[in-house]
Amino acid sequence: MSAPPPGPALIAVRGLVRVYRSGDVDLRALDGVDLEIHEGEFVAIMGTSGSGKSTLLTLLGGLDRATSGTYHLAGEDVTTLSKNRLAAVRNKLIGFVFQSFHLLARTSAVENVELPLIYAGVRAAERRKRALAALEQVGLSGRAHHTPAQLSGGQQQRVAIARALVNGPRLLLADEPTGNLDSRTSLEVMALLQGLHRAGHTVVLVTHEHDIAAHASRVIVMKDGKIVKDEVQEPVQAVVPP
Amino acid sequence: MNLRETIRVAVRALGRNKTRAFLTALGVIIGVASVISMVAIGEGAKAQVEQAFASMGSNLLVVRSGSSSSGGHRGGAGSLPTLKWDDLRAIADPSQVPAAKHVAVELRASGTIQSEDANWQTTIYGTSPEYFVIKDWDPVSGTLFGRSDVDGGRKVVVLGQTVAKELFGLSDPVGSIVRIKGVPFEVGAVLEAKGQSAMGNDVDDAAIIPSSTFQARIQAGLAPYVNGTIYVGAGSPEGVSRAEKQIDALLRDRHRIGQGEEADFTIRNLTEMAAASQQGTATLTSLLAAIAAVSLLVGGIGIMNIMLVSVTERTREIGLRMAVGARPRDVLLQFLVEAIVLSFGGGAVGVMLGVFGAWRLSASFGWPMLIQPRVVLMSVGTSALVGVVFGLYPAWKASRLDPITALRTE
Ligand SMILES: Nc1ncnc2c1ncn2[C@@H]1O[C@H](COP(=O)(O)OP(=O)(O)O)[C@@H](O)[C@H]1O
Ligand SMILES: [Mg+2]
Numbered sequence: 001m002s003a004p005p006p007g008p009a010l011i012a013v014r015g016l017v018r019v020y021r022s023g024d025v026d027l028r029a030l031d032g033v034d035l036e037i038h039e040g041e042f043v044a045i046m047g048t049s050g051s052g053k054s055t056l057l058t059l060l061g062g063l064d065r066a067t068s069g070t071y072h073l074a075g076e077d078v079t080t081l082s083k084n085r086l087a088a089v090r091n092k093l094i095g096f097v098f099q100s101f102h103l104l105a106r107t108s109a110v111e112n113v114e115l116p117l118i119y120a121g122v123r124a125a126e127r128r129k130r131a132l133a134a135l136e137q138v139g140l141s142g143r144a145h146h147t148p149a150q151l152s153g154g155q156q157q158r159v160a161i162a163r164a165l166v167n168g169p170r171l172l173l174a175d176e177p178t179g180n181l182d183s184r185t186s187l188e189v190m191a192l193l194q195g196l197h198r199a200g201h202t203v204v205l206v207t208h209e210h211d212i213a214a215h216a217s218r219v220i221v222m223k224d225g226k227i228v229k230d231e232v233q234e235p236v237q238a239v240v241p242p
Numbered sequence: 243m244n245l246r247e248t249i250r251v252a253v254r255a256l257g258r259n260k261t262r263a264f265l266t267a268l269g270v271i272i273g274v275a276s277v278i279s280m281v282a283i284g285e286g287a288k289a290q291v292e293q294a295f296a297s298m299g300s301n302l303l304v305v306r307s308g309s310s311s312s313g314g315h316r317g318g319a320g321s322l323p324t325l326k327w328d329d330l331r332a333i334a335d336p337s338q339v340p341a342a343k344h345v346a347v348e349l350r351a352s353g354t355i356q357s358e359d360a361n362w363q364t365t366i367y368g369t370s371p372e373y374f375v376i377k378d379w380d381p382v383s384g385t386l387f388g389r390s391d392v393d394g395g396r397k398v399v400v401l402g403q404t405v406a407k408e409l410f411g412l413s414d415p416v417g418s419i420v421r422i423k424g425v426p427f428e429v430g431a432v433l434e435a436k437g438q439s440a441m442g443n444d445v446d447d448a449a450i451i452p453s454s455t456f457q458a459r460i461q462a463g464l465a466p467y468v469n470g471t472i473y474v475g476a477g478s479p480e481g482v483s484r485a486e487k488q489i490d491a492l493l494r495d496r497h498r499i500g501q502g503e504e505a506d507f508t509i510r511n512l513t514e515m516a517a518a519s520q521q522g523t524a525t526l527t528s529l530l531a532a533i534a535a536v537s538l539l540v541g542g543i544g545i546m547n548i549m550l551v552s553v554t555e556r557t558r559e560i561g562l563r564m565a566v567g568a569r570p571r572d573v574l575l576q577f578l579v580e581a582i583v584l585s586f587g588g589g590a591v592g593v594m595l596g597v598f599g600a601w602r603l604s605a606s607f608g609w610p611m612l613i614q615p616r617v618v619l620m621s622v623g624t625s626a627l628v629g630v631v632f633g634l635y636p637a638w639k640a641s642r643l644d645p646i647t648a649l650r651t652e
Binding site: 037054087088090096102118120167 | 572
């Protein structure tokens with residue numbers, strides 16, 4: 001991929017600051033971030049541990065609020081939304097994938113995937129249909145009624161990706177999604193994310209591994225809460241060895 | 243998220259830890275069960291007292307010698323009767339006491355009664371036929387003595403169930419001869435069973451003979467004086483209070499006692515006594531209910547405690563639900579409904595247990611089982627309310643969590 005696609009940005013961040021206050025020490029985890037991401041991009045955010053990657057992704061995901069700065073998602077100013085409106089944004093516009101999967105224990109895969117649809121007010125039959133379709137998309141149709149304990153780490157992360165996809169979000173965010181997986185399973189997950197990107201999804205991924213970032217079409221590097229590098233690259237195709 | 247969905251999610255969440263859910267609900271189960279059985283006991287006691295008073299006859303006045311303050315009407319050996327037979331006749335005279343429908347004297351003595359092959363210590367009553375009307379006491383066999391038997395001083399006796407059983411077992415004593423204090427009497431009738439009096443005495447332990455015969459053969463009185471009690475039946479509750487006023491005026495006039503002075507006789511209104519006694523049992527009922535309500539409260543605190551633990555344990559789950567779109571009110575409702583399902587479910591089980599307990603208790607006391615739908619509804623309603631009240635704080639705490647902080651909680 002070459003230059004980012006034209007048109008209005010899906011994500012537009014200006015002067016974003018996030019200060020953590022512990023005791024009487026202020027820690028600027030984000031120190032003035034400016035960033036634009038367009039629809040259809042596959043962005044990897046890199047940087048050393050503690051550089052502020054997760055903090056940025058959390059803010060992009062509407063899970064936390066910035067100390068200052070603005071964040072427009074699909075043209076809407078997210079920084080000033082009420083708790084209820086922000087919940088609706090997380091529900092409809094954003095799919096979030098976590099390093100530690102965060103699946104509900106003792107709950108089947110399909111029920112885990114249904115969760116966002118419950119809060120979207122989708123009726124039970126329709127919910128089940130869409131959740132099963134999302135599981136098929138991640139190649140887990142055969143495991144719909146397995147609980148997390150009955151699934152491997154890679155399978156669990158694919159369930160989590162299905163959950164992130166199920167409500168048709170505009171933006172897919174993943175914070176070190178391969179951090180808990182071995183290299184082969186990591187490759188499977190990256191192949192899945194690349195496939196989703198090819199199908200038109202906007203993907204923003206946090207990782208500290210170059211191998212993983214290589215699959216993205218744009219790499220942003222952070223240091224001490226600032227963006228220090230932002231480059232477009234030719235993505236390496238994730239091919240799972242037979 | 244609609245309510246049905248919320249209830250489904252709550253039930254599933256509780257189902258993941260059934261033992262804990264059960265133990266938490268146990269507090270409410272015990273609370274509701276005790277409210278229902280305690281109130282049933284109270285109501286049973288009340289019904290028991292009502293029945294005991296009913297066994298004495300309804301709309302009844304009791305007139306005795308002696309003032310109420312001196313306690314003279316208790317009839318101790320030293321106290322002399324003040325009511326005369328002429329007073330009795332005046333009370334029975336419809337032109338003087340129009341409100342009195344039936345008037346009967348009751349003389350009493352204890353004594354031994356003998357049949358061919360048994361004897362029994364009982365209470366012997368001397369009275370007139372009106373007595374049976376006033377007490378609403380019918381024979382199960384034979385015929386009661388009449389006016390002519392009293393006038394003729396005949397030696398006939400009417401036996402209570404207890405006496406009949408003790409002397410004759412299962413055979414019908416009517417027509418047999420019994421001896422009371424050695425004097426032979428013919429058994430005219432056996433009365434139906436009445437059970438216990440309000441004071442716990444066996445009403446059926448009685449041998450009843452004409453008052454004239456009683457005076458002549460059992461215990462002579464002091465000629466003009468009535469050494470006993472006068473019963474007045476008035477037919478209706480209003481009649482009772484009218485009769486009370488009329489008799490009071492009549493006796494004060496006959497004994498030359500002014501209004502406001504202390505009377506040398508006592509009139510007792512049994513309807514009033516029954517009401518006072520019912521008041522007592524009503525107090526007992528509310529006391530028992532209050533104790534039971536406290537246990538329901540303790541059950542509620544148990545729910546709050548577990549819900550707080552549950553919110554802490556499930557912080558990550560709450561964070562995740564918020565991350566995928568749960569609004570604060572969705573989270574609030576989820577935990578609130580969990581608490582309500584716990585307490586309401588506990589309430590439902592408690593009702594079953596309470597009804598069973600009340601049934602066992604009433605069976606062992608020999609009382610009628612009285613479970614009012616009102617009490618059942620109230621305790622179930624209260625248990626649901628307990629869920630709301632004690633579930634609200636934990637649920638509110640859960641809903642206030644910050645998604646990312648909650649997700650990162652270990
Ligand atoms: N909740 C928090 N409270 C206080 N400090 C935090 C919190 N979260 C992150 N930090 C700090 O902010 C900085 C950036 O953290 P983070 O965004 O998690 O980094 P990364 O994901 O790049 O490793 C780190 O120094 C971290 O210690
Ligand atoms: Mg991180």
